[in-house]
Amino acid sequence: MRGDARFAPRAVLFDLDGTLLDTIADLADAANLMLAELARPARSLEEIHSFVGKGIPNLVRRCLTDGTHAGEDEIDAAVGVFRRHYAVVNGARTRIYPGVVELLERLRGHGLPLAVVTNKAEAFTLPLLERMAIAHHFDTVVSGDTLPVKKPDPAMLHLACARLGVPAGQALMVGDSANDAFAARDAGMPVLLVRYGYSEGMPVDSIECDGLLSTALEVLDHIGPA
Numbered sequence: 001m002r003g004d005a006r007f008a009p010r011a012v013l014f015d016l017d018g019t020l021l022d023t024i025a026d027l028a029d030a031a032n033l034m035l036a037e038l039a040r041p042a043r044s045l046e047e048i049h050s051f052v053g054k055g056i057p058n059l060v061r062r063c064l065t066d067g068t069h070a071g072e073d074e075i076d077a078a079v080g081v082f083r084r085h086y087a088v089v090n091g092a093r094t095r096i097y098p099g100v101v102e103l104l105e106r107l108r109g110h111g112l113p114l115a116v117v118t119n120k121a122e123a124f125t126l127p128l129l130e131r132m133a134i135a136h137h138f139d140t141v142v143s144g145d146t147l148p149v150k151k152p153d154p155a156m157l158h159l160a161c162a163r164l165g166v167p168a169g170q171a172l173m174v175g176d177s178a179n180d181a182f183a184a185r186d187a188g189m190p191v192l193l194v195r196y197g198y199s200e201g202m203p204v205d206s207i208e209c210d211g212l213l214s215t216a217l218e219v220l221d222h223i224g225p226a
């Protein structure tokens with residue numbers, strides 16, 4: 001870990017859930033509406049917090065199977081139920097983390113192209129970015145179902161860089177979990193992790209990265225000459 005590392009990126013890629021947006025309340029509402037409809041016990045906010053990170057099918061699977069059993073057909077059907085509820089609540093209780101809007105404006109001011117690279121499905125990502133009024137800051141968005149694979153596979157980061165015309169090694173990833181850190185490492189890209197996000201129940205300071213951030217604005221401390 002190089003906590004004070006500085007970079008001169010030609011593009012910045014952002015994770016969404018837990019990094020730019022605090023989406024846990026809406027995810028938890030949709031998950032518990034799904035569980036109620038399926039006559040399954042509700043999950044606590046803490047449990048759902050630890051289930052977020054590898055996309056909606058994984059969240060639904062973990063809501064249904066953590067400590068209990070569910071068949072594949074049941075999980076597939078539950079994903080449909082979750083998506084129906086999430087489409088209604090998506091954004092309702094979501095908040096932009098402190099410093100994010102100023103950071104995006106400052107990075108744009110430096111002329112840096114920006115991307116969102118999220119494991120959230122596109123049908124929910126694009127409307128959410130619009131609803132939170134941050135969509136216009138991004139040159140491209142790669143979502144969890146844009147490709148057949150999700151983070152921690154590096155393919156989503158490579159696609160974002162190809163769309164921005166920047167080599168992966170000259171971009172910077174900002175995320176909140178091991179999925180972001182592993183994807184960036186495999187893409188040969190430096191990665192900064194926020195301390196305030198969702199890291200699947202893993203202490204964020206146990207994840208190998210190039211710097212930990214208490215607020216999003218601290219990204220600026222890692223950009224430019226040392």
Ligand SMILES: O=C(O)COP(=O)(O)O
Pocket residue numbers: 015016017018051052053054055056059117118119120121144151
């Ligand atoms: O959808 C998820 O599980 C997490 O999404 P993220 O990649 O934006 O953190």
Ligand SMILES: [Mg+2]
Pocket residue numbers: 015016017018019053175176177197198
């Ligand atoms: Mg995240």
